Amino acid sequence: MMSQRRGIHLDQSELLCKKGCGFYGNTGWQGLCSKCWREENQREKQKQIQEDWALAERLQREEEEAYASRHQKTQSQPAVTPFSKFEERKTKEKSSKVNTVTKFFSPSIKTPPKKDAAPFDPHSSPSPSSSASRPSVDSDHATREFIDFLKPLKSGREVFKQCRAFTESMVYKREMGADELSECVQDFYQNLSERLQTQFKGSSDQVETVMDEVEKYMMTRLYKEVFCPETTDDEKKDLAIQKRIRALHWVTIEMLCVPVDEEIPEVSDSVVKAITDVIEMDSKRVPKAKLGCITRCSKHIFNAIKVSKKEAASADDFLPTLIYIVLKANPPRLQSNIQYITRFCNPSRLMTGEDGYYFTNLCCAVAFIEKLDGQSLNLTSEEFELYMSGQASPHWPQSAGASSSSPGSAALTQVHKGLDLLTGLGERQERVMEKARQLESDLIDWTDEVEQKVQSVLESFTPEAQNPAAATAGGTAPAPSGASAIDSDNVENELLPPPLQPQVFAG
Amino acid sequence: MSAMRVDAKVVMLGKESVGKTSLVERYVHHRFLVGPYQNTIGAAFVAKPIQVGDKVITLGIWDTAGSERYEAMSRIYYRGARAAIVCYDLTDSSSFERARFWVKELQNCEEHCKIYLCGTKSDLILGDKNLRQIDYHDTQDFAEEIGAQHFETSSKTGNNVDELFQKVAEDYNNAAFQYMTEEKGVDLGLKKDSYFYSCCHNN
């Protein structure tokens, strides 16, 4: 049993926290686990946190003031013109945003909010004064949805103010490292959900629903700043794993022991859907939505296994199949997405729930792919190297000479190797040529097809009463049969005025 | 697709084919399937609501891939777990050595995770006492030493299975209650800072 054992035999110590606490470390945290990383940075952070809190408080005070003054002025002051508003915003951007928003929570508003009503939207008028934090149309939409969601809640206004102030304060922290940003956001999530539970007496389900909306609002607004930030090497890692997956293109279902039979149409359909879903993850902004893609991908995988094996899939089937799907999909910005979800998703969702389970498996799949070697695929390391370097492929076995190098002579071995390489290259060139020929003939087919289409379009536009003679008149028309060139002779043409002639003006 | 809210993460750990999947299958679906495919029955993740007093606790039960080829990554799995059911086969002493390994791992890395030692396939030794390779009392001593609970179950007959998961849910409920009152005490002391109160291991 043990002899069949395969696995990625990575050194545990590589993965563990540098402090030796036994947790997994993370290169992003200088090789420490989250706990040690926190401790390591606690003092520094405490100061930062105090400052943040002061800032948040200041913003809140400004809001209150702005809200109060707005209330006094409501009757006398009609709509502000975009221009004067612009001036105002230059100095008091924060408070002017709040004005429009707080209106919604005040009972004096009678008309319900129109979904795309511009006046509500504090950011729609062009405002060059805003920093990179200027929310896009998407985040305006998110703000509106968030407010709509919170309106019926007793504590809605309070929650919105907190979230808004916090989100604004994050903009001043762009210089901060990604993990510190993550920690701020996580602390905020935790604190808010605790308060929702204790102060506002929300049930666990209610709190979770509110927290989902909080995450959606905040992360839609912060996405651009905190996804794959420049302060990290996320992008480098993205490229590395992408390259790695491309180099592993030759890995087969059998090597991974994936219990999926793609000959069955429903299975191959599920496989395609799973691939699509995991690729789609990159297009989502909110961590929860990204997780949703992973979960959908996983459900398709379970279906593929179920149909193949004619019974429900277990954890033992799922992980290898997920690895296979990730290899086939090579999802864009895979590491960035994993990091982003880890940093900014609601922790309870990530740690305990079903989404978290699939996400954890995805993390394992990526770790497996990164460390994978010949043994993990039941190959000799020679085979693995050959496949990795493209000199051989499990689909087209290497040339006959490969294994028969004469024992004594190292030089001969060298020659053999060279020959093998040449054969390999020759075969590859052959395939390239084949593809090129295919492309050429495809192009020709395509040209013909386009020509035919043009012709049929022209035909459909030919006036019924057209003079049949017209067809033959245009000798240069590409298609002879009954088609009419645009410039062909036509009786009506005689009624048209003569064409304009260019005139020369004396300079 | 709104998934069920889950209160606590429970991971199934143990050597390959000790009966982790069967245990979940028996508990959640009240069945034990025999046949050539029996080790592949059951879902990988199950959310299971359990009545504890007048409350309902939802356990998220995480089954793990048993193959040793993924063992290096299993820590990613049990991170943040509130309970771990460490399984060993009562008829296979080597599986108990693996169980000891998991216990050590958990003690080092997940201080909030309660450990449940679970000897599986008790129906087999009921039929033939000589098959037993793991002494009940030795294990009981070990469990007390490490502050763990100890069960012997059979997924085939269902013996002790409900009791095991019920205990997991009850312990979680008690711990959560205790935890909340502890938190209150901290809050009173550090009112100002409580806004940013932080701890990474207490979700």
Ligand SMILES: Nc1nc2c(ncn2[C@@H]2O[C@H](COP(=O)(O)OP(=O)(O)O)[C@@H](O)[C@H]2O)c(=O)[nH]1
């Ligand atoms: N007699 C008996 N067999 C069991 C019991 N639990 C599991 N098995 C068998 O042990 C094998 C492995 O079980 P499985 O649940 O797949 O183990 P896993 O690898 O830990 O998930 C299967 O053949 C099961 O039928 C049990 O309580 N009694």
Ligand SMILES: [Mg+2]
């Ligand atoms: Mg299993």
Ligand SMILES: [Zn+2]
């Ligand atoms: Zn550590």
